[in-house]
Amino acid sequence: MSMHPQNIPDIPQETVEVARASFPKGNIYMKIRDTLGSIFEEEVFADLFPQNGQPAYAPWRLALVCIMQFLENLSDRQAADAVRGHIDWKYILSLPLTDPGFDYSILSEFRTRLLAGGAEQKLLDILLTRLREAELLKTHKRQRTDSTHVLGAIRTLNRLEILGEGMRVALDSLAVAAPDWLATNIHPDWFDRYGRRVENYRLPKLDSEREALGSTIGADGLALLDAIYDPTTPQWLRQIPGVETLRQIWVQQFYAPEPDVRVKWRTVKDMPPSTIAIHSPHDVEAHYSSKRSIDWVGYKVHMTEICDEDSPRFITNVHTTLSTITDEQAVEPIHSRLEEKDLLPDEHLLDAGYPTAENLVNIGLIFDF
Incomplete structure (x- = not known):
């Protein structure tokens, strides 16, 4: 599938009228579009698609669909149905009411392109930039990070x-x-x-x-x-x-x-340690790990968010690692990434799994246990 960047279209007038009649006070998706616009531009995805071939479905729309799909915990098929049937989704996507949507398999193909092109972090950075431009991201003096397990998309094998x-x-x-x-x-x-x-x-x-x-x-x-x-x-x-x-x-x-x-x-x-043991030939990087009462095979993700009292709790960084990487090993790359975004906090709240004497000396920030 090919892509030739085009201008983001305005929301069709009929879609605007029906959406505002259905949601007089608006809803989250309508407010996002009114405040942040389309968020993503076509040029962001140009390097993920070839220049020749069948035209691709607008990637800026697919990026927004993926976000809304996550918010509502929908499957690909359910998300594609929501594009066809939900007025507020058509509003944020600049679609006419009669738009038939797309086949749900396109979402999986789009995510594959994002991962293959290493563009998933770029989407978060663009969103943070839009929030700054809209003066919604005003402060980030206090942030907190915590990790959670991510199950590998594999079946457990003996x-x-x-x-x-x-x-x-x-x-x-x-x-x-x-x-x-x-x-x-x-x-x-x-x-x-x-x-x-x-x-x-x-x-x-x-x-x-x-x-x-x-x-x-x-x-x-x-x-x-x-x-x-x-x-x-x-x-x-x-x-x-x-x-x-x-x-x-x-x-x-x-x-x-x-x-x-x-x-x-x-x-x-x-048997070899869990740091190298293969638990499935379909994903050799999904390793067994255990944290407190949770045992899993997969990965670990560290989420950092703003927790200033006078600011919305925006996520500022997502750091994914192998499940066997300890929390303390994630501190330095998380801080390096936040510094690149000019989002390094004055006070960083972390649980006891993150801080070490070396981190406290080298990074020089305040840790809250």
Whole structure:
């Protein structure tokens, strides 16, 4: 999909009249549009889209839809329906009442473009700039930061499922990247074992049978890796993400105790730490972590907001890390980012997980416990 930046259209007069008749006192979305305008301009997204191809749906509208979708906790399908059916949404998006909206799949594609282009932080910075221009962001002397867990968009897998899925992902990747090579190296029984997603309810119930299946999968993976790392095999096959993930999983799950025993499962005590352990081949950066009474596999996000008594509580920074990164390690990058935005607070409120003696000396700000 391509994009050629255009001017933001005015709100159609009919939409204005119906919206104001329906909401005489206005509502949050109408006030946002009246106060901050469209917030985003088309040029902001120009580097995320090619110049040729089918025209893309206006990205400034999609950015606003994503914000409203988050506020109302809507699925992509529900958000697309709201664009079609909610008068206040049409108002903020400058849409006529008869606009049919868009297919909900566009939202997922748009978020993918934002992440691939590293533009998600840019959207927050633009919003903060608009708030300053509207004189709504007047003070930021006192701010607070706290972290929360973010669940990975993956299914929780046991060890046997991780092995089976790791093998299936590697084979699927090779089937796309090197089908001819795979056709000459695949074993016939691999189709039955890895032809569909590996799920626990399809696996054996007895421990002895599960251990035997795990050893079989381990031998299959080792045979595939031996073929890939053979000197006659093109080296670029080793760089395929699914193949590299398979190699890492096998290192973490197996070892070779004797020359005549090629693979043996590691004991729980011999498993790698959570900082590197792979819990799903579909997201190798989603790690297990625990904080107080919460256990999860995913990430951690640190939210910083203004908490001055005479100011709205605007979020000024969002810092996402691996789940295994401790809170104290996030202080310096958070402060560096706030300083870049000219939003560094005089007083920073943090819980006991953040401050250290080094942070207090190096950063020189006041921490409130």
